[in-house]
Amino acid sequence: MRITLLGAGHIGQTVARWLAATGDYRVTVVDRDPAALARLGEDGIDTRVADTGDARALATVLRGQDAVLNALPYHLAVTVATQAREAGCHYFDLTEDVAATRAIQQLAEGARTAFMPQCGLAPGFIGIVAHHLAQGFDELHDIKMRVGALPAFPTNALKYNLTWSVDGLINEYCHPCEAIRDGQRIEVLPLEGLEHFSLDGTEYEAFNTSGGLGTLCETLAGRVRTLDYKSVRYPGHRELMRVLLEELQLKHDVENLKTILRRAVPSTMQDVVLVFVTVSGLKRGTLVQEVFARKIFADRSEAAPLSAIQITTAAGLCTALDLFREGRLPQHGFVRQEQVALPDFLANRFGRAYQQSRQVESIS
Structure with missing residues (x-):
């Protein structure tokens, strides 16, 4: 090909x-x-x-x-x-x-x-997971999708390092976010909806960012009560970004903001990607919650080191192409991420990168 x-x-x-x-x-x-x-x-x-x-x-x-x-x-x-x-x-x-x-x-x-489009981590793999879990419910109530691409060793005030595109990062922090509330499709503001949780003994925060839902709002319209996506960061990151974007008005001076971030925030190959999806609803009349939680770590081999965001994003794009070549996806027109079957993704030679991750057992 x-x-x-x-x-x-x-x-x-x-x-x-x-x-x-x-x-x-x-x-x-x-x-x-x-x-x-x-x-x-x-x-x-x-x-x-x-x-x-x-x-x-x-x-x-x-x-x-x-x-x-x-x-x-x-x-x-x-x-x-x-x-x-x-x-x-x-x-x-x-x-x-x-x-x-x-x-x-x-x-x-x-x-x-x-x-x-959207063949990466979020949107991309996160939507495939959420849609797969949703299929097992007779009646869907709530779907929460959380993803973080985080430095393994945060040391600065932002508790963040550049692990992927600065353009993409600013885009998701500055544009309205899609969601479903009470069965209605709505737009919510980026950086709002702050929540805190702990995973494996580490504290995190999560807040609204744009784009992570992909096309799920359209696909699940009329079937789910609540659907939202939030980016995961270490506590304190969101408040400092809000100061930069809102109070200092840098969301209206994006090129200057990019320059500041590239100059002041170091990049890192030592990162971790957190994927966390919860789906709740009725199964045979019983209220049930299903959870998918994984951590994917960087490959730190001396010969060919890869960051966790490189691994997860490249795996999404390569798996989509591979499944398409094998005839497992529609061959014309618009193809949604949720048309990928999660078992097919995880069994693929590239998608196995997510299988080699560590499942997370404890969350609060």
Whole structure:
């Protein structure tokens, strides 16, 4: 299968190496940064320098390809998806942006090819888990989805390190969040809905952020009483971010905020991803709660270290493509994450990354 992968950042590099190693994919990685591509060229992976923000350049690199994997910043998603439709190739991405996903859904109407956005961790795997648990209930009451990509060793006042895209982080902190309350679809404010819980003896906080629900609000409309998604952080993080975004008004000066975060908040490869889903409702007349809780840790091997967010995000994108290639997903039109069966995901050669995680037994 001929694949063009757009973006040679941390996630793109991991995806390219994993897919190329299987022998089932002919991967060409496209980026505007020759230095980033050079690292992949050393591994024998085909690369190409191009302006990934230019529609004409994208049309050229997508011509004759079976599928495009978009690992670029979220604001380029619609441009890439549009060119994918023009080129007649299947489309997969990692976007958390709600508006971009809605636009891609419209592009997919009547298309001969498949469009599957949101193939990462959240949105992505978290929605697959929630939908799987929900199927076992006769009557759904509440679905709570919580995800955290956290430093293993927090040391600064924010209790946070940069583990993934700064663009994506700011996007989810600044845009309205979808939810269902009392059976009605609503929008709630980011950084609101603060809650605290402990897991494995560690204290956490969680609050509303945008995009993590994917398309579940639409899929479960009329079937669930309460549905929401919150990002997990260490206690105190949300209040400091609220000061930056609200009181200092940096949500209206996003480029300056990005510069501040990149300059002042160190990145780390030593992270942990927390996945926590609870579903409650009736089963054969009895009120029941089902829980899925996992921690995924970084791979700290000296030869090829990978952060937990690299592992979980790349696993989502690679598994979606793999299941599509095997015919386990629809082959045209808009494909939702919740159309992936959780057992199929976890049995996949890439999805097994989540099986190798540690199940969490205690929570309060």
